[in-house]
Amino acid sequence: MVFFFKARPSVGDIMIYMGLDKYENEDLIKYGLPEDVWFHVDKMSSAHVYCRLAKHQSIESMSEELLEDCAQLVKANSIQGNKVNNVDVVYTPWANLKKTPGMDVGQVGFHSGKAVKTVRVEKRLNEVVNRLNKTRVERKVDLKAEREAYDAAERAVRKQQAKEKMKRELEAKAQNERDKELQSYKGLMDKSTKMVSNKDIDLKGKSVREIEEDFM
Known part of the structure; x- marks a missing residue:
């Protein structure tokens, strides 16, 4: 059951x-x-609370109000932490959680300590905890199936992005070839305008025969 x-x-x-x-x-x-x-409440037993951000959000962009909601909920669900003031709550991205075979059930470590942040909770705020509890819904969830569906959707997005990228590259290549052909055609046209015909020579005052005789 997940709350x-x-x-x-x-x-x-x-x-x-x-x-x-x-x-x-x-x-x-x-x-x-x-x-x-x-x-999680630092150095005390507590519930593991997760906050699911939007895709464009990051842990650095979390507002103080959102942090307060999460930290108050963690404190309220810690037997020891709920009884005392000035409790530290640690938080980190899910990807930074580290689970090794020797750990107890529910125990977790971190890949990087630098990615773990801390927020101080001076005291329990009943108005915050009560507001959150009024929204609580209990639901049985197949977490594995949800993760597999998420991964499948992500693969589909990446596949579509790769297809669109390939299409753009092919279009750019085709346009490049057309540009080269156009440049080549323009070059031939430029050369043809510089060629001197018999008529051009006659117009300059000499006939072809005269030009040939001068050459001889």
Whole structure:
């Protein structure tokens, strides 16, 4: 079971979600999407909360309001973290999560510590937590199937982009060939205008015979 929440309307149509337990978290870690940002209370047990951004967004572009919604939800779903003030919440792109065979269920590390950010939560804001909880929806999700569908859609997009690129390259090549032919034709026309005919010579005052005699 996965719990879905809606962030405040002012930040856009952003979905926040988390798993039911540590076993659900294993699938969330495994089948997340590149647009997902992972949140967790630092050095304490807590839920794994994910924020799914739009494709054009990045972790650097997340607003303070969106960060507050995610951080407050993480704090509220930490038994220890919910009881104390001044809690640090760490967050990082899903792609930076690292799972090794020796880790416990639900445990996760990072590929790069530099890609992990921290936000301080001074205290629980009930108005934020209550607003988020009112939007909560529980849904059974086939995370593996969703990820496979996402990957298939991405492959289709890349295939279409490659096809369009090839079409543009072929059109450019054909246009280049036409330009070369036109240049060649213009060159021949220029040469033909510089040729001197018998008539041209006569018009200059000498006949062909006279020109031949001068040559001899």
